[in-house]
Amino acid sequence: MTSTEDLIRQQAIEWALSSQEADFAGWDGLVRWLEADPRHTDAYDRAMAAGNVIPDLAAIAAPVLPQPANDEDRAAPRSSSRRGWMYGAIAASVLAIVAVPVWQMRPQPYAVATAIGETESIQLADGSRILLNGGTLITLDRRDIRFARLESGEALFEVRHNASDPFVVETGDVRLVDAGTAFNVIRNDTSLDVAVSEGVVIVNPERENVQLPAGRRARVDNVTDQVTVSAIPIDQVGSWRSGQLSFADTPLADVAAALERGLGARIAVAPAISARPFSGVIQIRGRGAQAVASIAPVLGTRAVRRGDGWELIGSDANP
Helix, strand or coil: CCHHHHHHHHHHHHHHHHHCCCCCCCHHHHHHHHHHCHHHHHHHHHHHHHHHHCCCHHHHCCCCCCCCHHHHHHCCCHHHHHHHHHHHHHHHHHHHCCCCCHHHHCCCCEEEECCCCCCEEEECCCCCEEEECCCCEEEECCCCCCEEEEEEEEEEEECCCCCCCCCEEEECCEEEEECCCEEEEEECCCEEEEEEEECEEEECCCCCCEEEECCEEEEEECCCCCEEEEECCHHHCCHHHHCEEEEEEEEHHHHHHHHHHHHCCCEEECHHHCCCEEEEEEECCCCCCCHHHHHHHHHCEEEEEECCEEEEEECCCCC
């Protein structure tokens, strides 16, 4: 194995361990790392799978031996030694399971990520389907196929309805319960957007209990938790699948995020115009990163190159 592959394997193990911590907050960094090299995703899957095949790591980690009270200063931190032991165990297991298909070895739960500009379809055992837009990270559990956690990005859920076992989507501190069959969810830094094309989705049934029938959408502000409900044409729900993005009084920051997911180009928005609303339809099918320059005027902006991405600025602003 080359030194580069060794480094990738070590990084993957660190990500696998970190992402299983209860207070892990590095999902954005994990997505960027996964997107940086196709080998990263395979390495991460193997690391996660290795952790799964080690029987109850927490239970069999080196036990803490009884210790006299006056020996407190000599006690090694348990969390540090335990993490080190787990790292070594996973590292050994990664090498042992290289020949096993990654999908079969995926742990429970497991993460699926897409790079910006790419999409993926996930078929669940109950007949439900989840379509991931670009730049999306979702966590699933093969022991509970009626649950998903959307960490970031956009996903369309086509759910096989079961009144006795509703499908649940968690994202941030918001809980969505399916009472129908099809809905689109977008999670970004500022808000959560849920739009329904079939059936009913219940937003936070234990709290606000907002019921969204087909043709309705809800925006949940990440800071205030305020829920705003509005109408949406059913054919616009999940329209990104056809390469058509529809917006109605949408802040430019959210428009840029949608374009980023679909075009595969990093797009920032100047703070002065990030909240400016935009309404309209933008066609992106068959278009790549270079299309940002021609799309910008439609938004009333200009696109300026910034490193390997773009920034949208006011049409009369200096670069």
